[in-house]
Amino acid sequence: MAPQDTTNTSTDGGLDPFSRGYAGSLDETDPLSSFRFNFHIPTLADLKRPTLTKPPEEEPSKPCTYLCGNSLGLQPIRTADLINAFLTQWRTRAVTGHFTDLPDSPLPPFLDIDDHAAKLMAPIVGAVEAEVAVMGSLTANLHFLMSSFYRPSKKGEGRWKILLEGKAFPSDHYAVESQIIHHDLDPAEAMVLLEPTDSHIPILPTKQILETIDKHASELALILLPGIQFYTGQYFDIQTITAHAHSHGILIGWDLAHAAGNVDVKLHDWDVDFAAWCTYKYLNSGPGAMAGIFVNEKFGKVEMEGSTPKFWPRLTGWWGDDKSTRFKMTNKFVPRPGARGYQLSNPSALDLAAVVASLQVFNETTMAELRQRSLRLTTYLEQLLDGITLRHPGIFDIITPRDPEERGAQLSIRLAPGLLDNVLEHLEHQGVIVDERKPDVIRVAPAPLYNFFVDVFHFCQVLEEALIKASEPLTT
Incomplete structure (x- = not known):
């Protein structure tokens, strides 16, 4: 049965799962x-208007159906309030705003705002608070972390290679490649690339990853993988792969x-060595917003031998310096314990105000609860998509794993050749x-914080219309 706008009943008297009424009933009973x-949901008029300013004669418009949180999350309503609070703090306190705790401000002093953000971020990635820092941008943070954790031997003299996926996001690929070159090694020899065994099914099974680690274990200095693969939406088994790498001393x-704010990761419990993420996708902090890092507590320890600190090697900057002595300007670096000792420059308090606004929303629930809601949303999406393929065989296939535990909020749909542009x-x-x-995949991501089941229903209804319309020239 095609998706219907009406509230249909099934043969047993219940609501038909392929009806808008059924989707609405799921929203009504969902506790989240x-x-x-x-969140602000753009309206259809917002998207089509050629200006930011809404003309007075514009008619009311319904919200769009936004399923693109895997690319850019929507703006929390409270973001403007927190940014305005920062602007007021800056305007009225100037430099003293770094140190003045104001009881009527939703933000801490500028000097402490990054620590406040880290405290809110830690439960989202399953970390101890000290293992998280909010800093920099994703690729820059990967460079900082690899400068600390990729310490290769000379070619042929031990471990000098990096394992990554062959279809890694380009920025990750470039970062790994340039780190290898920085050590006077050849990327063609030092990069071990994981490739799907079947190009039509672009998934990397855990078994294949473990076998590749085994094969190259004696030469691998580092492994860098995505928690969730950007193209297919595959959720890697972080716990199993991490433990296997460690069994080889890698x-x-x-x-x-694509994992932070999407799935219920447990970086501390899974003994991950390090991680990095952006905050503008599922974490809804705005384009290019301040990113985050995780550094396992064993690499954040600072031990003093007399007046000399001993710590895991890293690039250093003054914001990672001991907070109690930072402003003494001694030029004797003693890192803060934990991930915060990996910070370099003072962060933008303006940027962090937007990050904090979103993290506050996340901290009103748990990632475990959001993950369960996400599973319900994607299961419903999958059910409706399967209904479309029954009516229109061969018009698309889903390249995301069908096992719900092996995917996040995103389903990637590969359309039949020649349909993409017209469907979009x-x-x-x-x-x-x-x-x-390109050339043929659309990525659909019902974000568990703000998408309704009705959004999923409406998408599938419009998708089917689009597929029929786009297929007409191909069949005439």
Whole structure:
């Protein structure tokens, strides 16, 4: 049965799962549905208006169907309040705002705002508070972390290679490649690339990853993998792969750009060595917002031998210096314990105000609860998509793992050749926002904080219309 706008009943008298009424009933009974009202949802008029300013004669418009949180999260309503609070703090206190704790401000003094953000971030990635720092940007942080954790031997004299996926996000690939070159090694020899065994099914099974680690263990100095693969939406088994790497004495790091705020990772319990992530996707902090790092507590220890600190090697900057002596300007670096000792420059308090605004929303629930809601959303999405393929065989396939435990909020849909541009045009015209990966994939991500089941239903309804319309020239 095709998705219907009406509230249909099934043969047993219940609501038909392929009806809008059924989707609405799921929203009404879902305990986390109310979190949607913490976010601004662009309207159809917003998306089509050629200006930012809304003309007075503009008619009211319904919200768009936004399923692109894997690319850019929506703006929390409280973001403007926190940014305005920062601007007031800066305007009225100037430099003293670094140190003055104001009882009516939702933000701490500028000097402490990064620590406040780290405290809010830690439960989202399953970390001890001291293991997290909010700093920099994703690729810059990967460089900082690899400068600390990629310490290769000379070629042929021990461990000098890095294992990563062959279809890694380009920025990760470039970062690894340049780190290898920085050590006067050849990327063609030092990069071990994981490739799917079947190009039509671009998944990397855990068994294949473990076998590759075994094969190259004696030469691997580092492993860097994504928590969730950006193209397929595959959720890697971080715990199992990390433990296997450690069984060979190999350090391992994770890029959590598509995992943080999406799935219930437990970086501390899984003994991950390091991780990095951005905050503008599922963490809803705005384009290019301040990113985050995790450093396992064993690499954040600082021990003093007399007046000489002993700590894990890293690039250093004054914001990682001991906070109690930072402003004495002694030029004797003693790092703060934990991930905060990996910080370099003082962070933008303006930027962090937006990060804190989103993290506050996350801290009103738990990642475990959000993960369960996400599983319900993607299961429903999968059910509706399967219904479309029954009616239109061969028009698309889902390249994301079918096992719910092996995926996050994103399902990647590979369309039949020649359909992508026309399908996207129809979706956009109807106010349905997803993203694309040329030549034939659309990525659909119901974010558990703000998407409704009705959003999923509406997307599938419009998608089917788009597929039928786009297929007509191919069949005439």
